[in-house]
Amino acid sequence: MTNALDLAPPPTRGLLDNYATPDFFCELMNRKAPAPPLIDCVKKRLSALQIQELQNRTASAEAQLYRMGITFTVYTDREAIDRILPFDAIPRMITAEEWQHIERGVQQRIQAINLFLHDIYHEQHILKDGVVPAELVLQNANYCQAMVGLHVPGGVYVHINGTDLIRDQQGRFLVLEDNARTPSGVSYVIENRHMMLRLMPDLASGLPIRSVEEYGSRLHNALCEVAPEGVDDPQVVLLSPGIYNSAYFEHVFLSREMGVPLVEGRDLFVDEHKVFMRTVMGPKPVHSIYRRLNDEFLDPIAFNPDSLLGVPGLVEAYRRGNVTLANALGTGVADDKAVYAYMPRIIRYYLDEDPILDSVETHICAEPEGLAYTLANLDKLVVKPVGESGGYGLLIGPQATQAELNDFSQKLRHNPANYISQPTIGLSVTPTLCGDTVEARHVDLRPFAVTGRSVWVMPGGLSRVALRKGSLVVNSSQGGGSKDTWVMAS
Amino acid sequence: MIIVSPTPLLSRYAECMMWLARYMERMENLARLLEVTETFVRNAEGQTAWDSILAINSDESLFQRIHNTTQHTEIVPFYVTETRNPSSLVSLAQEVRENARAVRPLVSIELWTQLNVFSRNLLNLKNGDMADHNLAELCTRVRQDCQTHFGIAEGTLYRDQAWLFYRLGKALERSDQITRLIDIRYHMLLPQSEAPGSDIDLTQWTSVLRSAAAYHAFRRLRPVTLTPANIVGFLLKNDGFPRSLSTNLRQIDETLTLLSSHDNLRQLCSPLLECVAELRASLQDQTAEEIIIRGLHDYMSWIQTQLRDLQNAIAVTFWPVITLHEAAPTKMAEQEQS
Numbered sequence: 158m159t160n161a162l163d164l165a166p167p168p169t170r171g172l173l174d175n176y177a178t179p180d181f182f183c184e185l186m187n188r189k190a191p192a193p194p195l196i197d198c199v200k201k202r203l204s205a206l207q208i209q210e211l212q213n214r215t216a217s218a219e220a221q222l223y224r225m226g227i228t229f230t231v232y233t234d235r236e237a238i239d240r241i242l243p244f245d246a247i248p249r250m251i252t253a254e255e256w257q258h259i260e261r262g263v264q265q266r267i268q269a270i271n272l273f274l275h276d277i278y279h280e281q282h283i284l285k286d287g288v289v290p291a292e293l294v295l296q297n298a299n300y301c302q303a304m305v306g307l308h309v310p311g312g313v314y315v316h317i318n319g320t321d322l323i324r325d326q327q328g329r330f331l332v333l334e335d336n337a338r339t340p341s342g343v344s345y346v347i348e349n350r351h352m353m354l355r356l357m358p359d360l361a362s363g364l365p366i367r368s369v370e371e372y373g374s375r376l377h378n379a380l381c382e383v384a385p386e387g388v389d390d391p392q393v394v395l396l397s398p399g400i401y402n403s404a405y406f407e408h409v410f411l412s413r414e415m416g417v418p419l420v421e422g423r424d425l426f427v428d429e430h431k432v433f434m435r436t437v438m439g440p441k442p443v444h445s446i447y448r449r450l451n452d453e454f455l456d457p458i459a460f461n462p463d464s465l466l467g468v469p470g471l472v473e474a475y476r477r478g479n480v481t482l483a484n485a486l487g488t489g490v491a492d493d494k495a496v497y498a499y500m501p502r503i504i505r506y507y508l509d510e511d512p513i514l515d516s517v518e519t520h521i522c523a524e525p526e527g528l529a530y531t532l533a534n535l536d537k538l539v540v541k542p543v544g545e546s547g548g549y550g551l552l553i554g555p556q557a558t559q560a561e562l563n564d565f566s567q568k569l570r571h572n573p574a575n576y577i578s579q580p581t582i583g584l585s586v587t588p589t590l591c592g593d594t595v596e597a598r599h600v601d602l603r604p605f606a607v608t609g610r611s612v613w614v615m616p617g618g619l620s621r622v623a624l625r626k627g628s629l630v631v632n633s634s635q636g637g638g639s640k641d642t643w644v645m646a647s
Numbered sequence: 648m649i650i651v652s653p654t655p656l657l658s659r660y661a662e663c664m665m666w667l668a669r670y671m672e673r674m675e676n677l678a679r680l681l682e683v684t685e686t687f688v689r690n691a692e693g694q695t696a697w698d699s700i701l702a703i704n705s706d707e708s709l710f711q712r713i714h715n716t717t718q719h720t721e722i723v724p725f726y727v728t729e730t731r732n733p734s735s736l737v738s739l740a741q742e743v744r745e746n747a748r749a750v751r752p753l754v755s756i757e758l759w760t761q762l763n764v765f766s767r768n769l770l771n772l773k774n775g776d777m778a779d780h781n782l783a784e785l786c787t788r789v790r791q792d793c794q795t796h797f798g799i800a801e802g803t804l805y806r807d808q809a810w811l812f813y814r815l816g817k818a819l820e821r822s823d824q825i826t827r828l829i830d831i832r833y834h835m836l837l838p839q840s841e842a843p844g845s846d847i848d849l850t851q852w853t854s855v856l857r858s859a860a861a862y863h864a865f866r867r868l869r870p871v872t873l874t875p876a877n878i879v880g881f882l883l884k885n886d887g888f889p890r891s892l893s894t895n896l897r898q899i900d901e902t903l904t905l906l907s908s909h910d911n912l913r914q915l916c917s918p919l920l921e922c923v924a925e926l927r928a929s930l931q932d933q934t935a936e937e938i939i940i941r942g943l944h945d946y947m948s949w950i951q952t953q954l955r956d957l958q959n960a961i962a963v964t965f966w967p968v969i970t971l972h973e974a975a976p977t978k979m980a981e982q983e984q985s
Contacts, residue, residue: 225756226763239767392654400748412752418657419752436655437808437965438910 162202162359171204172211173588178597182328182585184249193252195364195645202360203247203588211590215246218356227348230403237401242345243638245589246356249600249620256367256616256644259330262514263320263604264612265504270337270491271608272507274314277490278304288506289499293523294490301452301487303459303472309485310383313608316483317376317447319343319619322514322602324585331582332500332516333601337492338484339449342619343372343605344410345639350617353641365646367616372605373414379609380415380445383481391444393417394434396425398450398466408449415447422450427470432480445481452486494543494577495521517582523574531578532569535562538578540569553629555581584629587640589622599623601631602642616644649806649905656808658966660750664809665961667746668800668816674739675793676824677704681726682786683858696854697722702831704734723782728772736789740769755803758796765792811906815961818898823954825892828858829882830947833875852878864888879943880935892950896927899957915964922957926950 178186185200192200219241222228228239251259276283277294278301284291294300319340321333347369354361377393384391397408399421412419424434425443433440448455454464459472474480490496496503498519504512520527520538531538540552552565569576586597604618620640621631631637680703684696700722701707713731714721729735733742744766751759769789797817804810832855852873856862859882871877885891900923907916929946938946 224764225760226751400745405748409751418654418660420657421659424657424659435658435966437658437661437812438655438912441655 160202160359160362162205163198165205172206172208172595173200173204176588176595176597178586180326181583181597181599182324182326183597184324184585184587184600185247186588188328193645196250196252198364199248199250199360208590208593208595211246211595212593214356215244215590218244218246218352221355222348222352227345227406229406230401232403243624244349244352245622245638245640246353247588247590247595247640248353248357248360248643249587249602249640251602251642251644253645253647255330258513259322259602259604260614260616262330262332262512263318263606263614265508265510265513266320266332266335266500267315267318267606267608267612269500269504269507270318270335271312271314273503274485274488274491275309275312276507278487279306283503283506286506288502289496293493293495293499297490297493297496299452299487299489299493303476304485304487307476308478310386310481311610313383314485314488315491316379316383316485316608318606318608319603320514320606322604322618323517323582326583328585330514332514334494334497335492335500336603337488339451340603340605341404341407341449342603342621343615344407346605346615346617346619346642347372347414348410349639349641361643364643367644367646369615369617372607372615373411373416375607375613375615376411376447377415377417379607379613380447380481380483382609383483384444385478385481388444392434392442393445393447394420394425394443396420396422396446396448396450396468398454402449404449411447422465422467425468425471427468427474430470430474430477430479432468432471432474443480445483447483452489455482455486494541495523495574498577517579520578522569522576522578527578528569528573531576532566534578535566535569537580539581540565540576540578542575543577553581581629584623587620587622589624589638589640591624591626596626598626599629599631600640617642649808649811651909652807656812660753660809661812662962662966663746663749664753664812665816665819667743667750668813669820670739670742670746671793671796672817672820673734673824674736674743675790675797676820677726677734677736677739678786678789678793679860680828680858681723682783682790683854685783685786686854699831699835700726702835703827706732706734727782727785736769737772740766744770750809753809755799755805757803758799761792761796761799765796808906808909811902812965814902815899818895818902819954819958821890822892822895822899823951825859825882825890825895826947826950826954828855829879830944832858833879833943836875849873856881859890861888861890876935876939879939883935883938884930893927893930896923896930899923900927919957919960919964922953922960926953 173186176186185196188196191197222241222244223239226239228241231238231240273283281291283289284294315337317340319336319342321336322330323333324330350369380393381391384393393415394417395408395412395415397405397419399405402408408419418424418434420434426433426435426440428440432443432446434443450466453460455467456469456471457464457467458469460467471480472486475482475486497516498521501512501516504510520530522528522531531540534554535552536554536557538554540554542550552561554562557565584599584601587600588595589598591598600620600622602618602620604614606612606614620642621637622640623629623631623636624638625636628636680700684700701710709732710722710725713729714725725732726735728737730737732738743762747754747759747762747766800813804813836851836855852875853862855878856865861882864887865871865878865881868881881888881891883892886893886897888894900920903916903920903923907913907920933941
């Protein structure tokens, strides 16, 4: 490997000279000695860069993302603002060995989730055996009556899944949550890679970085594999809420990568329980729908009658096996924050294996001992409402004031079943450009898995960084940015 | 060669491709018209020239409602930043943006990127940008951005059905624009040229040609003298000029013919093709002098009505109104304006 950065003498003030990583595991710096050689190589190349250079490259990347409309839309009262997901040009690295562990762990988890969903919508063995409390599943807002007794092709409920992983102080990967409904972010993984190769060719040169290009064709194949039986050449579409949706860019991206039409509800109709799309050549049958609409908006007849986004009669067509929905309805039970606490037991129950990826220790406030423990240790715990996503409504005990703690314990006593609690984890950090310096910022990882006849995990994932100093919240709606994730092939 | 993709074109995509082309073309025409008027507004006839822009776009009553005046200082912002005016540059940019977002999965990234930047810049226009002294500059920029767009479309759009609807939109809009321009400008200038023995106002008639980007093309027909009939004839009937009515009717004809060769579309397209054939025949059968003697205004109005009917017939044929379930009132409904 000969590379300008490899040969350059370290500048007078190196990029990583003042980098300090108090107490946390750093993805780049505090690896066990000796550091894996590829990580060491990137570290050296980074040191040869000037901060000014990195700033210039980052500015040009962000301008390019804005021009290309790789944005999400934030709505205020008055206007719609297109924002880019802030992009950090220092990659997050994962070694081949680490990746193997993640890949196997994610595959195992998705297998278990699909078996769990099949069970709770059929015989309900797991509930009868008392492994998971029946009311937690059957009373769950996401439990979908329309799915009861329904056969889905290949027994696959969750075709597209995003698993949120974090690393603790020891560098151990932990599952933070599963996203089994309509996880988003995969387009940024691929666009970040394009941007990175354009921006930092000298940093990437010669490294065995695994490609993320396959996602579109893998997804299309999987959606064809789960099309209704007997359809030779299935028509796949992506169903989007439309151009005003904040994730519209991702919908565009995925339909383009798969080469299938991006449709809105009004482009589809159901006739005699079969789904058609309106084309200039007349109605054309549709067999597999990758839907980026939540369950309740899919069909005004079956669910929310006020919704204009969906397709009347779609759920009945689905129930009759004339069309496949990906993901299936009612998968939200599996990624529920309370069900999460049982996931290690769910994996053992169906697969008779120990979980490959650990979970974060979780206290269920619906259970008396869980509530008592949470109330007694509120200042040390993160308490999350089970129904929310996007990092809203949670309490981070160690960062809360006494008044906030008192307030929250009131809420908790009032409706304990709505909450779970977890110890605060010292999330791993990674060097990130912050103004005029490179500082440690907390990071998570969301690998994406596609399931048709088998589970495929894209070698990469969305690395989200909490850009505010000390912040543990990485969500884009709360000031998070993203990085390219480099999975090493060897 | 036009490809029929294995997946036929979504009706909504067809509609949005057509309107994308129409709005871009309309924007280019408006920018050129403002630019030319701005350049000629300094002479005595200035006020009349600004009025005629209102007339060409049939905006007199809307303008009156908003402003209660016909001062040109108000006409400029009315056509640049006024969001209550659906034909202002900013309103057109908004329409372009929405249609571009809808067809984004279909068009090249290069085409989308240029429209994204261009439409956002226009939407961000501050009032200062249209102060008198740089209106011409702004219009030149808009016109060039539109032309860049058409160039990218030519160079990167995949030649399938989406391209045909895009081409159809462009040719329909050009046909509509050229007849409006001739109709209004001719009648505005007519009184003075009819006065016995008077020379026509060369500057004004030249500006009609310039408003259609036709001045240099017309000049290349060296022996032809600059008379109103010659100018009308050139803009309506010249087969070599890309913005003439005859050229664009031919384009519509060719495009619909290509579309009708696809599978089951022959029958659907035949009433549309008949309509175009009638238009073309009426134009071929008359000289410019005959058109003027029989009544230029009536003829231009008839053509505009026919074009509107054709647009509606295309809509009914390719994106029919939903009958199976009650159609929800959507953004698209508003878009079906002229």
